[in-house]
Amino acid sequence: MRWIAVDWGTTSLRAWLMDGEAPIDARNDERGMNRLTPDAFERTFLDLAADWVDGPTTVRICGMAGARQGWHEGPYRAVPCTPLDGAGVKVPVDDDRLDVAIVPGLSQTAPHADVMRGEETQIAGLLARFPDFDGCACLPGTHTKWVHLSAGEVVSFQTVMTGETFQLYAKSSVLRHSLGGDGWDDDAFDTALSEALSRPERMVARLFGLRAADLLQGQESGAARATLSGLLIGAELAATRPWWLGRDVVICGSDRTMPVYDRALRAQGVTTRTLPAAESTLAGLASLVTP
């Protein structure tokens, strides 16, 4: 059976032509939710994928397209609950060849308010790949999600803005002058990670030192980037200790973030497995259309 899988986020749109659970073609586009008004989504989708629509076509979507400002709102489902429920929320469309549904996000009110949109689909894919998994899913990204999974349900979760915070400091703060380029230094990362984990309350006082060490000692920007990353991820691990300590962890992220979190968690003696984010997204969306 042919169908179309879509991951429609805030700043990007990815679509795959699927044959059952296997992707046979893929396209990317920069028309994310924040560039579109609700009435522009169907047109944008057809603009990208019209040649994949050959008669009645099933389209399953996850991500911010299901937000209030998106294509069609999929109201949050409250945890504890399974990551997905049925086939998603039906989307009214003009082109009657299309059968479109969007996966709703998840919400939590206690012990703290939290939301996710898109990650619930990755979690479903993770559970499809690792049935009966009981433990912690770590989904690093702009807003990293730490998720407690048990008996096929999302029990609770915690968002930490580590990716966005790194980008803000690296691109928009005074530190940008000292963090240019793409350099990296594993030793600097390990040192900063360990320091932030053992003294998390000192982390905020370490940041400006990255600028000062450049001005006074000509610190390499690669070492500075890795130190900033180590400090922020160390602070994140200190804050989320109850999520990962003594639990199996599956890390589900990009080629860039996954190895960094894997290194950080293994350094704490955590047993980790990894699953690429795109693979988990497709497995999650596929679970909506395949029995």
Next chain:
Amino acid sequence: MRWIAVDWGTTSLRAWLMDGEAPIDARNDERGMNRLTPDAFERTFLDLAADWVDGPTTVRICGMAGARQGWHEGPYRAVPCTPLDGAGVKVPVDDDRLDVAIVPGLSQTAPHADVMRGEETQIAGLLARFPDFDGCACLPGTHTKWVHLSAGEVVSFQTVMTGETFQLYAKSSVLRHSLGGDGWDDDAFDTALSEALSRPERMVARLFGLRAADLLQGQESGAARATLSGLLIGAELAATRPWWLGRDVVICGSDRTMPVYDRALRAQGVTTRTLPAAESTLAGLASLVTP
């Protein structure tokens, strides 16, 4: 004796016509260091203040105009040292009526790398107002400085990027959608401050909750702003505890930041005094020209 005091920062320029220690006129301009090349500073200064130059004129400057990319570099002086030394670094000028000098910043290499430019002048002003002060100066701003003062010298200092971090989250992160306006809520500030001080390692995990509480519970943006401020200042106080604990503290900042830090420190039982930043800057620059 008439002279001109200048506080020339990264993003702004403030000049005062002085009669001894008393300001008799003041002007502001947006041509900060980051809009100017080195050869444009003298022209910019005269553009702002030419009518104050009536024969030979003394001009004393503090701030980023003394950085490498500024008007004329004033190399950092290493602590421990007095905040000022002599009349500052002479600046070569074209207009020979002008006698211009810039105050150099301070640097520290141990226990951590740190720098300041401009705050050393405020500290000199603070010591002029409170002779023999022994304790901690807290200078809140974009980059808050915590300074240990003893026997008229800067012993050590610590920069925390709290002001810049607040602006980044409030203006450029996903939280901006939930932090609009100028609202404020003292109770929310106090609660967040106390929470971050007692559990500083949890602070980074609280930030995204400001967005979620808006989406799920319609949290007021004023409460969210005050909570963000309380979390960041709480984390700052936790990181700088050795600077303020058991010490007298003088807070030297703007009308906006000074009361917030005063409230936060008093809640920890700290004895505080306050001194407006502009007053301390002028008193510091005046100490260069008056015996």
